[in-house]
Amino acid sequence: MSFPQVRPRRLRTSAPMRRLVAETRIHPAQLVLPMFVKEGLTEPRPIASMPGVVQHSRDSLRKAVVEAVQAGVGGLMLFGVPTSKDEVGSGGCDPDGILNVALRDVIAEVGDATVVMSDLCLDEFTSHGHCGVLAPDGSVDNDATLAVYGDMAVAQARAGAHMLGTSGMMDGQVGAVRTALDNEGFQDVSILAYTAKYASTFFGPFRQAVESSLQGDRMTYQQDGANGREAIRETLLDLAEGADIVMVKPALPYLDVISDVRAAVDVPVAAYQISGEYSMIEVAAANGLIDRERAILETLTSIRRAGADIVLTYWAVEAAGLVSRR
Template identity: 65%
Template sequence: MVQVRPRRLRTTPAMRRLVREIEVRPSQLVLPMFVAEHGADISSMPGVRRHDLDGLKRAAESAVAAGVGGLMLFGVPEDDDKDNFGSQGWAEDGILQRGLSAVREAVGDETVVMADTCLDEFTTHGHCGFVLEDGRVDNDATVVAYTEMALAQAAAGAHVVAPSGMMDGQVAAIRAGLDGAGFEDVSILAYAAKYASSFYGPFREAVTSTLQGDRKTYQQDPANRREGVREAALDLNEGADMVMVKPAGYYLDVLADVAAIADVPVAAYQVSGEHAMIEAAAERGWIERRRAVEESVTAIVRAGADIVLTYWAEEMAGWLK
């Protein structure tokens, strides 16, 4: 009997490269970016900062030069600009719209410019939509606001709008609004399976969140796997051009399930907590930073992601080159 020796295909770096099943490409990496009136480092996310408009343009140009596939913009308004409804989210002169215009001016169509379509950064209560007197989020009224926000983002230059609030019916409403206003070519990346995760903590520092309570009534229970597929299927039926699973690394089973049923590109978001844990462990010398970063992103692609949002997008694109 012939002895089977799989190790023969691991003998040298060249051999391992030859038989590698998954190859991450710079063009499938998307860099999340924060735009604010004033730039500042984010203490819980080493290497990440809030950019002012000039800094954002320079950072966008640098990321494009590295070869990233896209940029996802989040707006961080001044506290005085927040209100109960998040009205700066769809204001023509809102910080996110000005950021989108600045990035398009800097890089044009050299990369895909995406906009987060959600109200949490813009509201005084920190929720993703309009809050009723009893504390519930008003799904249908929020969807109307999301449509207005998507229109403002499209007018400011977004190639892609990305509704992330997990409101029922948000994709269909935004699609109808965009098409009715002549933005048929603007794509929708739906946060289809977004969980009420503990790994968003550093992000809330990044956007100076004022969240009161939690989002468990509209984001998914981390214990639910089938529900992620159901949510993705609903968004696909409503016309989503791409769907996303968030977080990524701790939800690879959901990601694989969604990838198996989706007939559009599937994205996954390696969130702030995932970033912070690797950076913290590497800073203490407990893990090798570059290997951990590459392995974590490779695992996300291996599970079925066509697109990965990661705060290491620019750096990793440089390594892959």
């Protein structure tokens, strides 16, 4: 048989050759580590549904953030788990609430050595588990929630957060938070908008991690998984309201949406490799079904290839080590 002169396999002949021509790369600075801190703990508590991930005590959180910074990760996203909740999620606005205390701890430990981010949502703090306050009929009251988000944003900024993750999927949330921050002199605090956050079954392990009280679902405010074009509409609205970075969540089931958002905007695009994505791989690897480290790198590469500039992943520290050894 005669073969053409062009043989693509020539560029796959060795690991150094493959590295040389790789179109997509992962750098530790592009990775953000989500972290949970639980009020009242004296030592870290494993999360059963997320092997290898823990609810931190304040002390273990301090140690873990130093390790993350030393690994070179680009940022840390903090989630607070309070011991008590109420109907309006008042712990989220309380300067002495666990999330705001943890932010001050982290800033005191690592300062500006990394980007310290905080989740700006009420679901961890409400007794009903929804991301906003409820109207008398039990629905989530969008506009009443915006006022609380503004107060929560200012509390987190005062605690030292560099970037706020608006994750509640309320209409107008970015604008409400931007206005509240600017009115209090926090013009330099940036907003990571959870722009296309889908009502996904893959959030399941996360809800155990934050001890969610949710009954029912969030279909009336999180995005419908059948809709892709709607994500572009949400993205453009968030940018008009002042978002600095836009994000798609989950990542793997919505790679097409990441790609479409990347093509539509000129700001950084983030993606969140969420708890269910993480746990599926961990469980499959523990049962000998897949190579764990290869699966970590393959999935992260696919998210980057789709167009994400930043990836939130529970493997951020480990992946930083893996890519540095490649």
